[in-house]
C-alpha cells in the first residue's frame with residue numbers, strides 16, 4: 001500500500017518581489033487530519049504563502065502540491081478544480097451582503113452545478129453543523145461577527161474541501177467569540193477529520209487548537225515542531241518574542257538574591273508523558289530535599305498537557321543541588337536553576 005500523500009506539500013518554495021525575498025526555500029507539509037498552525041509577524045510572508053497555495057501567485061522556485069498534484073505550472077482553467085479542494089476562511093468573512101446566510105453557503109454548490117435538492121439539504125446540514133440552525137434567512141448585517149464567521153466556515157466546507165485554509169479567521173473577533181470559533185474548528189476537525197492550515201499572528205490561537213506549529217520569519221521557516229514542544233522550549237528568537245512574557249520571567253513577588261542561602265528557584269518545563277509525574281514528592285524521597293510549587297501550572301497546549309513550574313527548592317545539603325538538577329533534567333523538557341530567591345516585600 002502506498003502511503004496517502006500529504007494534503008499540501010511545499011518544497012523549496014521561493015518568491016521574490018523585485019529584490020525582496022518574500023519567501024525563501026520554504027518546505028512545509030500538511031498531513032491528513034491535522035491542524036497545523038502557521039505563525040509569523042506582519043510581513044513574514046504568510047499571505048504570499050497562501051497565494052502560492054491557492055495558485056494566485058506562482059513561486060519563482062520550488063513546488064506546491066495539493067493531494068500529491070503539483071500546481072505551480074497549471075493554467076487558470078486547470079487550477080479551478082484544484083482550488084475547489086481548498087476551502088478558505090477569511091479575517092473579514094467576505095460574505096455577500098445582499099445574500100442570506102443560506103444563499104452564501106449555497107454559492108459554491110451552485111458554482112459546482114449541484115442539483116437543487118442536494119444543495120438545500122447540504123446547506124441545512126452545514127448551517128446546523130456550525131450552530132446557525134434557524135438563521136438561514138438572516139442577511140450578514142443581521143448577524144454578529146462570530147455568526148458571520150460561522151457562515152464563512154459553512155461556506156468553506158460546502159464543496160467538501162480536502163483542506164481548510166484559515167487566514168486570520170479570528171483576528172477580527174473578541175476573545176470570547178474567538179474561543180467559540182476555535183472550538184468549532186477543533187470540533188469540525190475531530191468530527192469530519194478535516195485538515196486545517198491555520199494562519200495567524202496570535203500565539204494563543206495556535207496554543208488552543210494546533211497540534212503542530214511552523215514559525216515563519218522574513219520568508220523563512222525559523223522553527224517548527226509539535227506545538228507543546230515549541231511552546232515549552234522555543235529555540236528561535238522570533239518564537240521567544242512572539243511568546244513574549246510567557247517564554248521567560250520570574251513569577252511576580254519573587255526577586256533573585258545574590259549569593260547562596262534561601263531557596264533555590266528552579267524553572268521546570270514539563271510536557272508530554274512526564275507532565276503529570278510526581279516530580280516534587282520524588283525529591284523529598286530521593287534527596288531529602290523540600291520542594292514547593294511557587295508558581296505555574298499545567299494546561300493543554302495543542303492538546304498535550306504542558307507545564308511551566310517555578311519551584312522553590314531547599315536541599316538537605318548545598319552540595320545536593322547539582323545531582324538534583326541533573327535528576328530533574330532527565331524527566332523534564334528543560335530544568336533551569338534561576339538563582340536563590342527571597343520574597344519581595
Ligand SMILES: Nc1ncnc2c1ncn2[C@@H]1O[C@H](COP(=O)(O)OP(=O)(O)OP(=O)(O)O)[C@@H](O)[C@H]1O
Nearest residue numbers: 017021022040041042043044045046047048049201
Ligand atoms: N505584490 C507585492 N509586491 C511587492 N512586495 C510584496 C507584494 N506582496 C508582498 N510583498 C512583500 O512581501 C513581504 C511579505 O508580505 P506578506 O503580505 O506575505 O506578509 P504577511 O505575513 O501576510 O503580513 P501581514 O501579517 O501583515 O498580513 C512583505 O515585505 C511585503 O511588503
Ligand SMILES: [Mg+2]
Nearest residue numbers: 043046047048
Ligand atoms: Mg497577510
